[in-house]
Amino acid sequence: MPSSAHGPAGESRDRNGEKTEAVPAAGHEGHGAAAAGAASHGAASAGAATAPGQQPYAYSPPAALSTMTPRHWWVPAVAGAAGYVGMVLGTVLAMLLTLLGAAIAGDSSGSLTDQVDNQIGTFTGEAPDLSGAAWFLSVPFQLAAMAALVPLRVIASVGGEGGTAGITVPQHFALACGIAAAWFVARKLSAGLRVETRAVQWVMAAAGGVVWGALALIVTAVTVLRMDLSVFHSTLQLRITAVGPGLFAVLLVVGLLSIASALNVRSTQAAPGRVVIGAERSLPGALQVLRPIVVQFTVFAVVAGLGLLIWAFVKYGAVAGFSALFWLPVAVGWLFVLSLLSALTAGGAAISYTDLTGNSHAFYLWSEGTVPGWAVVLCILLALVSVLCAATAWGHVRPMNQRVARNPFAWAVLPLAYFVLGILLMWLLNVSGFAAEAGSRTQGAGFSLRPAGWTCLVLLLWGAVIELLARFVVPAFMNSLPAGVTRGLRGSERSRGRAAVVASAAAVGGAGGAVAAAGHHAATAPGTTTSATPAATSSPAACPTEDTVTAQRGDTAGLTPGEQTRVLPSYDDARPAAAAQPERTPMDPAKKKRIRLIAIIVGALVLLAVAAVIVFSVLSRTVFGPDNQAEELLQSVQDGKASAVAKAADPNVATGERALLTDEIYGAAENRVSSYEVKDTQIDGDHATVNATVTQDGVTTPVSLPMVSDSRAGLFKSWRVDETAAGSSLYQTFSVEVPAGVDELTVNDQKVTVDKQNDPHAQEFTVLPGDYAVGVSSASKYVTYGGNQVAQIRAGAESMDSGMSFSQSFTPALEQDLTKQLNAKLDTCAKSGEFEPDGCPFGYSIFGDEKDYRNPVWSIERYPTYSVSRSPFGSGEISFSTSKSGEARLNYQHNEEYDDDEPADWSDEDTTTSISTSGTVTVSGDKITVDSND
Incomplete structure (x- = not known):
C-alpha cells in the first residue's frame, strides 16, 4: 500500500x-x-x-x-516582494560597478548626471539639475523595470505637441537577482510548512507572482522621473518611465515559476497527478527537458562570458568591463545563437506620412570580418562541446528503456523544446528602440537587433542532433565519467527519485492507474488482492515497466473475475530506496587532501587570471592609456618643450615647416599654455580621442587630441597623436613673407635659417600655442625691414589666413655714406682744373675760342642733399637723386681783347652753377657702390 x-x-x-x-x-x-x-x-x-x-x-x-493557512499566503507574498527588491538591488550593483569602472579609468568628465545635464542643456539652452535625490531614487527603479523586457521611454511634450522615444535593453542580471531572492526567501520561510497538494503549491506561487508584478508596477509608476524645462518661452515636459503593459504580466509569470520551484520540496502529495503522469506517458522526458538545455547554456555561458569579459577589459577598458552586468548576459546570448550557426538580424524602419520603409541585415559569426578567424573557430568548438554536454545530461535524465523506445513521440520532445527555446530567444535577446510623434502613426523610426527569425528552426535541428547523440553515442561513455560530472549532469538525488516515480507511474498505466490508486482504500472489497509496483529507486534506470507489474485475480464483491487493480508508487517510496543504497566507502584522506589542494590551486589561478586582466586593463587605461600620454604631451606644451612634443606627436610636416619647434624658440614664447585638464577619453579599438581644456592668456579653451596606437610598449599599447586624423587643435600654422635676398629670420630672438631667393616668397611654419615675435635679419647696415611682428597663436583657434609681410627700408647710414661718397666725388671734380670735369655733375661751357679762357678753379659752395629709394617696378634696384641742389663756384680768367694781333687782356671772372645728380646704389654687406648718371 x-x-x-x-x-x-x-x-x-x-x-x-x-x-x-x-x-x-x-x-x-x-x-x-x-x-x-x-x-x-x-x-x-x-x-x-x-x-x-x-x-x-x-x-x-x-x-x-x-x-491553506495564513502562512500559506504571506510566505509567497514576502517572497514576491523579495524578488522585486532583488531586481532593484541587482540594478544598483550594476550601476555602482559601472561608476567604479569610470573612476578607475580616470574619467574626469564628471558624473553620468553631469553628462546628461550637458546634453539636455545643449538642446534646450537650460541645463536641468539632475544631481538631486529624485534622480538617484528614480533611475534604479526604472532600469530594474527593464528586466521585464519593457522599454525605457522618454516622453516629451511642449505646447500640446511632443513625441516619445524608447529603448529596450533586457536586464537579465537584475532579473536573475530577483529570481534568486524570491527562490531563497520562499525556500527559507516555507521551512516546516506543509504543502498538501500541487494545487496549493501553484496557488501560493501565483500569489507571490501577483505581489511581485503589482509591486513593480506601482513603484515604477511612482518613481517616474519628471522634468520641466523652459524652451523658447515655452515649457518642455520630460517624462522618463519604464511603465508598460508587459511589466506586470512578465513578472507575474517569473514569480509564479520561481516560487513554485522553491515550494516543490515542501509538497507532501503522495503520488503524481494526472497531468504529470499523462505528460510523461505521452512525451517521455518532457518534465526533465530543461536540464540538458540548462547544462548546454551553462557550459557555453561560463566560458564565453569569461572570454567576453576579458575582451571588454582589454579592448575597451575598465568602464566596459565593470559595466558588464548591464550588457554581458545579452552578449553571451547573442554569441550562443551565432555559435550555433544562426544569425542576428539588425533592422530599422522609418515611417514618413503613410509610407513605411525599412531594411534588415543578417549577421553571422563570420560576417564582415568583425570576429577574428581564430575566435570563430573557438566559438564553434565551444558550441559543439556544449552540445555534447547537453546530450550527456539528456542521456542521464531520460535513459533509454522499452517505454521510451516504443514511443515514437519521444523523438520529438527535445527538438520541440529547442524550437520553443529559439522562439523565446528572439524575445529575450531583442535590443530595440523607437521614436515617434506622440499620438501619431505617420512619422517615426525604429531599430532592432535580435536573433534571426529562423533561429527556432536551427535550434530544432540541434535538438534532433542532441537526441541522436543521447541515444546512440552517449551510452558508450556515460558510465565512465567522473562521479562529480555525473552528479552535475543528473541532478540531485531527490529530483531523480521523483522523476523515477513519475516514470514508474507512467509505466503502470497512466491516469487510470491514478484513479484506481486514489480510490483503493474504499473500493477494494474483501477478498480482493492487489499487487503494488516495486518501490522506485533513486536511479531512473530502475523504473519498473508494465511487464514488471503483477496483479492477482480473484472473485470479490467489487471486482469481476480477471479484473486487476494497479497501485501507483508514491514519492515517499523513493526515499527508502535511496536510503537503502550501500554506503560509499569514505575517500582516502590523502586523496581528499590532494583534490582540495588542486581545487585551491585552480581557483587561485583563475582569480589571478581575472586579477591580472583587471590590472592589465587599469594600467592600459592609466599608466599606458591615451589620456596619460595626452597628459605628458600637454605638460610638455606647458613647459615649453617643443622637441618633446614633436617627438610624442609628430606634426607630419616638412623639415622647413618645423623650424620653430625647438625648445629655445618655444621656451621663449610669451603666453604659452599655463594649465590644462584632461576631461574624458573615448576609445574605439586602436583609435581614441582625448578631450581636454587648456588655459592660455587667461582664456580656457577645449581641445581634442586624436590618438592612435600602432605599436606596443611590451604588453601595452603605445599611444601617440594621430597626425592623419582631423580635429587636432594642438598644432597650428602661420606664414611669413620672406623678402628677396633674405636667408635668415629672427623668431623670439633666435636665428632661423630660410631659403634665400631672388624674389619674395612665403614660408609656412607649424607651431604650438604661444606668441612668436618674428623679424627679418639684414646682413647690411644700410637696409632694414622694420621691427618684429608678433603672431598670436591660440589653442583651438583657426590658423592665420594671411601671413606676415615685411617691406624693405633703408637706414640713415645709407644716405650718410652715400652723401660722403658723392661729396667726395664733387671735391675730386673741383680739383680737376677743367672747365667741364669728366663724370662730374657740374661744369662750365665755353662759348667762343677756348684760348680766351684760362686758369679754371672750382669750389663747392654748397653740397647737395640726396634721397634714396627703391625702384617701384619690383626690380629691387636702389636709386638716389638730389632732393636739394648744391652750388659750385668757378673762378677763371677771360681775355677781353678781341683782336688777335694785340696782346691779351686777361680779367678775373667767376660764376656759379647748381649741382644735382642721380644714380643707383648697390649695397653689398657694409659696402655700397655708387653709379651716377653724370
Whole structure:
C-alpha cells in the first residue's frame, strides 16, 4: 500500500502515523474532493438530526484552498516582494560597478548626471539639475523595470505637441537577482510548512507572482522621473518611465515559476497527478527537458562570458568591463545563437506620412570580418562541446528503456523544446528602440537587433542532433565519467527519485492507474488482492515497466473475475530506496587532501587570471592609456618643450615647416599654455580621442587630441597623436613673407635659417600655442625691414589666413655714406682744373675760342642733399637723386681783347652753377657702390 499524507477519513497525519490538525484529505487527485464531499454530507446529516425537515447551507471551499493557512499566503507574498527588491538591488550593483569602472579609468568628465545635464542643456539652452535625490531614487527603479523586457521611454511634450522615444535593453542580471531572492526567501520561510497538494503549491506561487508584478508596477509608476524645462518661452515636459503593459504580466509569470520551484520540496502529495503522469506517458522526458538545455547554456555561458569579459577589459577598458552586468548576459546570448550557426538580424524602419520603409541585415559569426578567424573557430568548438554536454545530461535524465523506445513521440520532445527555446530567444535577446510623434502613426523610426527569425528552426535541428547523440553515442561513455560530472549532469538525488516515480507511474498505466490508486482504500472489497509496483529507486534506470507489474485475480464483491487493480508508487517510496543504497566507502584522506589542494590551486589561478586582466586593463587605461600620454604631451606644451612634443606627436610636416619647434624658440614664447585638464577619453579599438581644456592668456579653451596606437610598449599599447586624423587643435600654422635676398629670420630672438631667393616668397611654419615675435635679419647696415611682428597663436583657434609681410627700408647710414661718397666725388671734380670735369655733375661751357679762357678753379659752395629709394617696378634696384641742389663756384680768367694781333687782356671772372645728380646704389654687406648718371 503506498504511503499517504492522510488517513482514510481525511484526517491529516504525519509520517509516523500520528494524527495532526484535521484537514480534508488530498493525497491523490480526486481524493481530497471526495473527502470534502463526505464531510459536507456528515454536516448535513447532523443538521437533519437536530432540526427535522430543515437542510442548512454549509459552504465548502475548494479542496486546494481548504488546507491553506495564513502562512500559506504571506510566505509567497514576502517572497514576491523579495524578488522585486532583488531586481532593484541587482540594478544598483550594476550601476555602482559601472561608476567604479569610470573612476578607475580616470574619467574626469564628471558624473553620468553631469553628462546628461550637458546634453539636455545643449538642446534646450537650460541645463536641468539632475544631481538631486529624485534622480538617484528614480533611475534604479526604472532600469530594474527593464528586466521585464519593457522599454525605457522618454516622453516629451511642449505646447500640446511632443513625441516619445524608447529603448529596450533586457536586464537579465537584475532579473536573475530577483529570481534568486524570491527562490531563497520562499525556500527559507516555507521551512516546516506543509504543502498538501500541487494545487496549493501553484496557488501560493501565483500569489507571490501577483505581489511581485503589482509591486513593480506601482513603484515604477511612482518613481517616474519628471522634468520641466523652459524652451523658447515655452515649457518642455520630460517624462522618463519604464511603465508598460508587459511589466506586470512578465513578472507575474517569473514569480509564479520561481516560487513554485522553491515550494516543490515542501509538497507532501503522495503520488503524481494526472497531468504529470499523462505528460510523461505521452512525451517521455518532457518534465526533465530543461536540464540538458540548462547544462548546454551553462557550459557555453561560463566560458564565453569569461572570454567576453576579458575582451571588454582589454579592448575597451575598465568602464566596459565593470559595466558588464548591464550588457554581458545579452552578449553571451547573442554569441550562443551565432555559435550555433544562426544569425542576428539588425533592422530599422522609418515611417514618413503613410509610407513605411525599412531594411534588415543578417549577421553571422563570420560576417564582415568583425570576429577574428581564430575566435570563430573557438566559438564553434565551444558550441559543439556544449552540445555534447547537453546530450550527456539528456542521456542521464531520460535513459533509454522499452517505454521510451516504443514511443515514437519521444523523438520529438527535445527538438520541440529547442524550437520553443529559439522562439523565446528572439524575445529575450531583442535590443530595440523607437521614436515617434506622440499620438501619431505617420512619422517615426525604429531599430532592432535580435536573433534571426529562423533561429527556432536551427535550434530544432540541434535538438534532433542532441537526441541522436543521447541515444546512440552517449551510452558508450556515460558510465565512465567522473562521479562529480555525473552528479552535475543528473541532478540531485531527490529530483531523480521523483522523476523515477513519475516514470514508474507512467509505466503502470497512466491516469487510470491514478484513479484506481486514489480510490483503493474504499473500493477494494474483501477478498480482493492487489499487487503494488516495486518501490522506485533513486536511479531512473530502475523504473519498473508494465511487464514488471503483477496483479492477482480473484472473485470479490467489487471486482469481476480477471479484473486487476494497479497501485501507483508514491514519492515517499523513493526515499527508502535511496536510503537503502550501500554506503560509499569514505575517500582516502590523502586523496581528499590532494583534490582540495588542486581545487585551491585552480581557483587561485583563475582569480589571478581575472586579477591580472583587471590590472592589465587599469594600467592600459592609466599608466599606458591615451589620456596619460595626452597628459605628458600637454605638460610638455606647458613647459615649453617643443622637441618633446614633436617627438610624442609628430606634426607630419616638412623639415622647413618645423623650424620653430625647438625648445629655445618655444621656451621663449610669451603666453604659452599655463594649465590644462584632461576631461574624458573615448576609445574605439586602436583609435581614441582625448578631450581636454587648456588655459592660455587667461582664456580656457577645449581641445581634442586624436590618438592612435600602432605599436606596443611590451604588453601595452603605445599611444601617440594621430597626425592623419582631423580635429587636432594642438598644432597650428602661420606664414611669413620672406623678402628677396633674405636667408635668415629672427623668431623670439633666435636665428632661423630660410631659403634665400631672388624674389619674395612665403614660408609656412607649424607651431604650438604661444606668441612668436618674428623679424627679418639684414646682413647690411644700410637696409632694414622694420621691427618684429608678433603672431598670436591660440589653442583651438583657426590658423592665420594671411601671413606676415615685411617691406624693405633703408637706414640713415645709407644716405650718410652715400652723401660722403658723392661729396667726395664733387671735391675730386673741383680739383680737376677743367672747365667741364669728366663724370662730374657740374661744369662750365665755353662759348667762343677756348684760348680766351684760362686758369679754371672750382669750389663747392654748397653740397647737395640726396634721397634714396627703391625702384617701384619690383626690380629691387636702389636709386638716389638730389632732393636739394648744391652750388659750385668757378673762378677763371677771360681775355677781353678781341683782336688777335694785340696782346691779351686777361680779367678775373667767376660764376656759379647748381649741382644735382642721380644714380643707383648697390649695397653689398657694409659696402655700397655708387653709379651716377653724370
